[in-house]
Amino acid sequence: DAGVIQSPRHEVTEMGQEVTLRCKPISGHDYLFWYRQTMMRGLELLIYFNNNVPIDDSGMPEDRFSAKMPNASFSTLKIQPSEPRDSAVYFCASMPVVGTDTQYFGPGTRLTVL
Amino acid sequence: AQSVTQLGSHVSVSEGALVLLRCNYSSSVPPYLFWYVQYPNQGLQLLLKYTTGATLVKGINGFEAEFKKSETSFHLTKPSAHMSDAAEYFCALGYRSGYALNFGKGTSLLVTP
Numbered sequence: 185d186a187g188v189i190q191s192p193r194h195e196v197t198e199m200g201q202e203v204t205l206r207c208k209p210i211s212g213h214d215y216l217f218w219y220r221q222t223m224m225r226g227l228e229l230l231i232y233f234n235n236n237v238p239i240d241d242s243g244m245p246e247d248r249f250s251a252k253m254p255n256a257s258f259s260t261l262k263i264q265p266s267e268p269r270d271s272a273v274y275f276c277a278s279m280p281v282v283g284t285d286t287q288y289f290g291p292g293t294r295l296t297v298l
Numbered sequence: 299a300q301s302v303t304q305l306g307s308h309v310s311v312s313e314g315a316l317v318l319l320r321c322n323y324s325s326s327v328p329p330y331l332f333w334y335v336q337y338p339n340q341g342l343q344l345l346l347k348y349t350t351g352a353t354l355v356k357g358i359n360g361f362e363a364e365f366k367k368s369e370t371s372f373h374l375t376k377p378s379a380h381m382s383d384a385a386e387y388f389c390a391l392g393y394r395s396g397y398a399l400n401f402g403k404g405t406s407l408l409v410t411p
Binding site for chain 1: 342343349
Protein backbone atom coordinates (compact mmCIF):
# COMPACT_ATOMS: atom_id res chain seq x y z
CA ASP A 185 0.00 0.00 0.00
CA ALA A 186 1.47 3.33 -1.07
CA GLY A 187 -0.18 5.33 1.68
CA VAL A 188 -1.70 8.75 1.19
CA ILE A 189 -0.02 10.57 -1.66
CA GLN A 190 0.22 14.33 -1.84
CA SER A 191 1.61 16.53 -4.57
CA PRO A 192 3.51 18.65 -4.88
CA ARG A 193 5.67 18.22 -1.78
CA HIS A 194 6.86 21.79 -1.99
CA GLU A 195 5.26 24.78 -3.67
CA VAL A 196 6.61 28.29 -3.88
CA THR A 197 4.42 30.88 -5.49
CA GLU A 198 3.84 34.59 -5.56
CA MET A 199 1.03 36.41 -3.90
CA GLY A 200 -2.06 36.51 -6.08
CA GLN A 201 -1.36 33.28 -7.90
CA GLU A 202 -3.63 30.26 -7.86
CA VAL A 203 -2.36 27.22 -5.99
CA THR A 204 -3.72 23.68 -6.30
CA LEU A 205 -2.75 20.95 -3.87
CA ARG A 206 -3.54 17.35 -4.68
CA CYS A 207 -4.24 14.26 -2.63
CA LYS A 208 -4.74 10.61 -3.41
CA PRO A 209 -6.19 8.75 -0.41
CA ILE A 210 -5.58 5.15 0.44
CA SER A 211 -7.75 2.94 -1.72
CA GLY A 212 -10.95 1.91 0.01
CA HIS A 213 -10.93 4.69 2.56
CA ASP A 214 -14.24 6.49 2.86
CA TYR A 215 -13.11 9.64 4.59
CA LEU A 216 -10.69 12.32 3.48
CA PHE A 217 -9.47 15.22 5.57
CA TRP A 218 -7.52 18.37 4.75
CA TYR A 219 -5.47 19.99 7.53
CA ARG A 220 -3.25 23.04 7.71
CA GLN A 221 -0.27 23.25 10.06
CA THR A 222 1.37 26.51 11.10
CA MET A 223 3.59 27.47 13.99
CA MET A 224 1.06 29.95 15.28
CA ARG A 225 -2.14 27.95 15.02
CA GLY A 226 -0.92 24.37 15.11
CA LEU A 227 -2.85 21.72 13.18
CA GLU A 228 -6.26 22.86 11.98
CA LEU A 229 -8.93 20.87 10.19
CA LEU A 230 -10.02 22.68 7.05
CA ILE A 231 -12.59 20.33 5.54
CA TYR A 232 -13.46 16.67 5.37
CA PHE A 233 -15.32 14.43 2.97
CA ASN A 234 -17.28 11.22 3.35
CA ASN A 235 -17.77 9.20 0.18
CA ASN A 236 -16.71 12.23 -1.86
CA VAL A 237 -19.28 14.52 -0.23
CA PRO A 238 -18.08 17.47 1.89
CA ILE A 239 -19.33 16.99 5.44
CA ASP A 240 -17.83 19.90 7.33
CA ASP A 241 -16.09 22.85 5.74
CA SER A 242 -16.33 25.18 8.72
CA GLY A 243 -12.57 25.24 9.01
CA MET A 244 -12.01 26.69 5.57
CA PRO A 245 -10.60 30.13 6.32
CA GLU A 246 -12.36 32.12 3.63
CA ASP A 247 -13.76 32.07 0.14
CA ARG A 248 -10.31 32.00 -1.36
CA PHE A 249 -10.11 28.36 -0.31
CA SER A 250 -12.05 25.60 -2.04
CA ALA A 251 -11.83 21.83 -1.98
CA LYS A 252 -13.23 19.17 -4.24
CA MET A 253 -13.33 15.42 -4.34
CA PRO A 254 -14.53 14.40 -7.82
CA ASN A 255 -14.01 10.71 -7.12
CA ALA A 256 -12.92 8.33 -4.40
CA SER A 257 -9.27 8.45 -5.38
CA PHE A 258 -8.59 12.15 -5.78
CA SER A 259 -9.08 15.44 -3.98
CA THR A 260 -7.85 18.97 -4.52
CA LEU A 261 -7.47 21.99 -2.30
CA LYS A 262 -7.31 25.25 -4.21
CA ILE A 263 -6.33 28.68 -3.02
CA GLN A 264 -7.17 31.58 -5.29
CA PRO A 265 -5.73 34.13 -4.96
CA SER A 266 -2.96 33.07 -2.61
CA GLU A 267 -1.62 35.35 0.13
CA PRO A 268 1.56 35.19 2.23
CA ARG A 269 -0.47 34.24 5.31
CA ASP A 270 -1.47 31.03 3.54
CA SER A 271 2.09 29.79 3.88
CA ALA A 272 1.87 26.54 5.83
CA VAL A 273 2.14 22.80 5.55
CA TYR A 274 -1.05 21.27 4.21
CA PHE A 275 -1.81 17.68 5.11
CA CYS A 276 -4.27 15.28 3.62
CA ALA A 277 -5.43 12.28 5.63
CA SER A 278 -7.76 9.41 4.88
CA MET A 279 -9.68 7.04 7.08
CA PRO A 280 -11.46 3.77 6.43
CA VAL A 281 -15.02 3.06 7.40
CA VAL A 282 -16.44 4.14 10.70
CA GLY A 283 -15.26 2.09 13.63
CA THR A 284 -11.54 2.13 13.06
CA ASP A 285 -10.99 5.76 13.94
CA THR A 286 -7.46 5.95 12.65
CA GLN A 287 -6.54 8.68 10.19
CA TYR A 288 -3.61 8.05 7.86
CA PHE A 289 -1.69 11.16 6.97
CA GLY A 290 0.17 12.02 3.82
CA PRO A 291 3.63 13.61 3.91
CA GLY A 292 2.23 17.10 3.44
CA THR A 293 2.72 19.94 0.99
CA ARG A 294 4.85 22.84 2.18
CA LEU A 295 3.42 25.99 0.63
CA THR A 296 5.33 29.24 0.59
CA VAL A 297 3.60 32.33 -0.76
CA LEU A 298 5.99 35.21 -1.39
CA ALA B 299 -16.93 22.48 23.37
CA GLN B 300 -14.25 19.92 22.69
CA SER B 301 -10.66 20.92 23.29
CA VAL B 302 -7.27 19.51 24.05
CA THR B 303 -4.45 21.11 26.00
CA GLN B 304 -0.90 19.84 25.86
CA LEU B 305 1.19 21.05 28.74
CA GLY B 306 4.67 22.01 27.67
CA SER B 307 5.51 22.84 24.10
CA HIS B 308 9.03 21.45 24.57
CA VAL B 309 10.16 18.56 26.73
CA SER B 310 13.75 17.43 27.06
CA VAL B 311 14.79 14.08 28.53
CA SER B 312 18.00 12.12 28.68
CA GLU B 313 18.35 8.90 26.77
CA GLY B 314 17.07 6.10 28.99
CA ALA B 315 14.93 8.38 31.14
CA LEU B 316 11.17 8.30 31.52
CA VAL B 317 9.17 10.16 28.92
CA LEU B 318 6.01 11.89 30.13
CA LEU B 319 3.99 14.08 27.78
CA ARG B 320 0.88 15.64 29.24
CA CYS B 321 -2.53 16.00 27.66
CA ASN B 322 -5.75 17.23 29.22
CA TYR B 323 -9.05 17.38 27.46
CA SER B 324 -12.42 18.99 27.74
CA SER B 325 -15.43 17.18 26.38
CA SER B 326 -19.12 17.13 27.16
CA VAL B 327 -19.47 13.62 25.75
CA PRO B 328 -17.34 10.49 26.13
CA PRO B 329 -14.13 11.29 24.29
CA TYR B 330 -12.07 9.42 21.78
CA LEU B 331 -8.43 10.25 22.45
CA PHE B 332 -5.38 9.80 20.28
CA TRP B 333 -1.66 10.38 20.30
CA TYR B 334 0.07 11.00 17.01
CA VAL B 335 3.77 11.44 16.33
CA GLN B 336 5.33 13.57 13.61
CA TYR B 337 8.93 13.10 12.59
CA PRO B 338 10.67 15.94 10.74
CA ASN B 339 9.29 16.58 7.27
CA GLN B 340 6.80 13.76 7.57
CA GLY B 341 3.10 13.36 8.13
CA LEU B 342 1.51 12.29 11.39
CA GLN B 343 1.50 8.68 12.46
CA LEU B 344 -0.83 7.15 15.02
CA LEU B 345 0.90 6.03 18.23
CA LEU B 346 -2.13 4.85 20.15
CA LYS B 347 -5.78 5.56 20.77
CA TYR B 348 -8.49 5.21 23.37
CA THR B 349 -12.10 4.82 22.37
CA THR B 350 -13.76 2.53 24.89
CA GLY B 351 -12.78 -0.30 27.20
CA ALA B 352 -9.44 -0.63 28.94
CA THR B 353 -8.16 2.71 30.14
CA LEU B 354 -4.48 1.80 29.82
CA VAL B 355 -3.65 1.76 26.15
CA LYS B 356 -0.45 0.44 24.64
CA GLY B 357 0.87 1.73 21.37
CA ILE B 358 3.78 1.36 19.05
CA ASN B 359 7.44 1.92 19.95
CA GLY B 360 6.88 1.18 23.64
CA PHE B 361 4.55 4.09 24.33
CA GLU B 362 1.44 3.85 26.45
CA ALA B 363 -1.21 6.21 27.77
CA GLU B 364 -3.83 6.03 30.47
CA PHE B 365 -7.27 7.55 30.17
CA LYS B 366 -8.25 9.11 33.50
CA LYS B 367 -11.76 10.45 33.38
CA SER B 368 -11.61 11.95 36.87
CA GLU B 369 -8.57 13.99 35.88
CA THR B 370 -9.65 14.54 32.26
CA SER B 371 -6.20 13.45 31.23
CA PHE B 372 -4.55 11.19 28.69
CA HIS B 373 -0.84 11.45 29.36
CA LEU B 374 1.67 9.64 27.17
CA THR B 375 4.55 7.74 28.75
CA LYS B 376 7.49 5.59 27.81
CA PRO B 377 9.76 4.01 30.43
CA SER B 378 13.03 4.60 28.62
CA ALA B 379 13.64 7.21 25.95
CA HIS B 380 15.57 6.46 22.79
CA MET B 381 17.24 8.98 20.55
CA SER B 382 14.83 7.94 17.82
CA ASP B 383 11.90 9.17 19.92
CA ALA B 384 12.82 12.78 19.22
CA ALA B 385 9.81 14.16 17.35
CA GLU B 386 6.69 16.26 17.69
CA TYR B 387 3.82 14.61 19.57
CA PHE B 388 0.19 15.56 19.21
CA CYS B 389 -2.73 14.70 21.43
CA ALA B 390 -6.08 14.71 19.65
CA LEU B 391 -9.71 14.52 20.69
CA GLY B 392 -12.65 13.12 18.76
CA TYR B 393 -16.19 12.84 19.90
CA ARG B 394 -17.76 10.19 17.75
CA SER B 395 -16.24 7.47 15.67
CA GLY B 396 -13.22 9.65 15.00
CA TYR B 397 -14.81 11.71 12.29
CA ALA B 398 -12.96 14.92 12.99
CA LEU B 399 -10.20 15.49 15.45
CA ASN B 400 -9.23 18.49 17.53
CA PHE B 401 -5.47 18.49 17.85
CA GLY B 402 -3.42 19.98 20.63
CA LYS B 403 -0.61 22.41 19.82
CA GLY B 404 1.95 19.67 20.02
CA THR B 405 4.92 18.89 22.26
CA SER B 406 8.39 18.72 20.84
CA LEU B 407 10.40 15.95 22.51
CA LEU B 408 14.16 16.32 22.61
CA VAL B 409 16.26 13.34 23.69
CA THR B 410 19.80 14.10 24.80
CA PRO B 411 22.66 11.60 25.01
